[in-house]
Amino acid sequence: MTSRRALGRRHGLAIAALPAVALALVPTLAPASETGPPSATGVASPQEAAPAATPADRFQAGNSLYQAGDHEGAIEAWLGLYEDGFESGELHYNIGNAYFRLGELGRAILFYERASVALPRDESVRTNLELARSMTADQITPLPGFWVPRVVAWAVQLVPRGWLIAILALGYLGLASILLYRLLSTGPPRWTRHAAIAAAALTVVVGTNLLIREFGIGRAERGVILQTEAAVQSAPSDDPSLQLFTIHEGAVVRIDRRSSDWLEIVLEDGKVGWVRAGDLETI
Incomplete structure (x- = not known):
C-alpha cells in the first residue's frame, strides 16, 4: 500500500475488512527533536548518523504491521504518532480499525468517534462506527432531538473544511481589494460599497463557521x-x-x-x- 499525499476521502475500501489507509500526516504540533547534541569531538553521534523516521514513515510502518496481521504492533506505531502530537481523522480511523480487530470495542468506538469529528462526511468512518456501536452490550435508544440543533449541525458541516478556508481567503482578499480601491479612488462607483458589504458578510459567515468547527464551540463534551x-x-x-x-x-x-x-x-x-x-x- 502506498502513502497518499493528501488528507482526503479513501477510495475503494472494503468496509467489512476494516482496512488501514495511508496518508501524509499533518502535525498539529511539532514533535520534540529526536537527535542528540553534537559530540564534543566533532564526530557525528549515532543519533545524527541515523536520522529519525519521518511521521509518514512511521505511519506507513503501522500500515505494514496492520496488513501483516500484527494489530498490536500497528496500534503501537500509530499511538506513538498520536502521543507525539500528530493527529488526523485518518489516523484515528486506522487506530479504531486495529482496536476493532483486537476485540477492544470501547477503544475502537472511541477512535471512530474521534475520526467522525474530523471526517464528519466520511462514509467509511460512519459505517464502521455504526457497526461497532451495534455490537455493544447496551443497546440504548436515543431520545428524539429537537430539530433546530440538527439543522445547525448539518449547516456547519455542509461545506468541506478546505473549501471554507479557500472561500475565507478569497473573501479577505476581495474585501481588502475593494476597500483599497475605494480609498485610492476620488469618486468610487456605488457598486463598490455594495461589493464591500457583501464581501464582509461572506467573510464573517464563513469565518464564524470555521471557528465553530475548529474549536468545537457549542459542542457537548x-x-x-x-x-x-x-x-x-x-x-x-x-x-x-x-x-x-x-x-x-x-x-x-x-x-x-x-x-x-x-x-x-x-x-x-x-x-x-x-x-x-x-x-x-x-x-
Whole structure:
C-alpha cells in the first residue's frame, strides 16, 4: 500500500475488512527533536548518523504491521504518532480499525468517534462506527432531538473544511481589494460599497463557521466507557446503596459536570448519573 499525499476521502475500501489507509500526516504540533547534541569531538553521534523516521514513515510502518496481521504492533506505531502530537481523522480511523480487530470495542468506538469529528462526511468512518456501536452490550435508544440543533449541525458541516478556508481567503482578499480601491479612488462607483458589504458578510459567515468547527464551540463534551462494566451512581460516591444501574464498554455518554474524580454523565436515552472519571475517556 502506498502513502497518499493528501488528507482526503479513501477510495475503494472494503468496509467489512476494516482496512488501514495511508496518508501524509499533518502535525498539529511539532514533535520534540529526536537527535542528540553534537559530540564534543566533532564526530557525528549515532543519533545524527541515523536520522529519525519521518511521521509518514512511521505511519506507513503501522500500515505494514496492520496488513501483516500484527494489530498490536500497528496500534503501537500509530499511538506513538498520536502521543507525539500528530493527529488526523485518518489516523484515528486506522487506530479504531486495529482496536476493532483486537476485540477492544470501547477503544475502537472511541477512535471512530474521534475520526467522525474530523471526517464528519466520511462514509467509511460512519459505517464502521455504526457497526461497532451495534455490537455493544447496551443497546440504548436515543431520545428524539429537537430539530433546530440538527439543522445547525448539518449547516456547519455542509461545506468541506478546505473549501471554507479557500472561500475565507478569497473573501479577505476581495474585501481588502475593494476597500483599497475605494480609498485610492476620488469618486468610487456605488457598486463598490455594495461589493464591500457583501464581501464582509461572506467573510464573517464563513469565518464564524470555521471557528465553530475548529474549536468545537457549542459542542457537548462526550466520552466513551472503556471499562467492561461501570456502576452509575446517583451521587459522586462509591456507596452501593446509591447505584442506579450499570453501563458497559463502548457506551457513548455526554459529560455534564465534574466533581473531583467523578463525572456526571447523560446517556442518549436521557438517563443521568455519576461514574468514576477513570471509567471513560473523552472523545
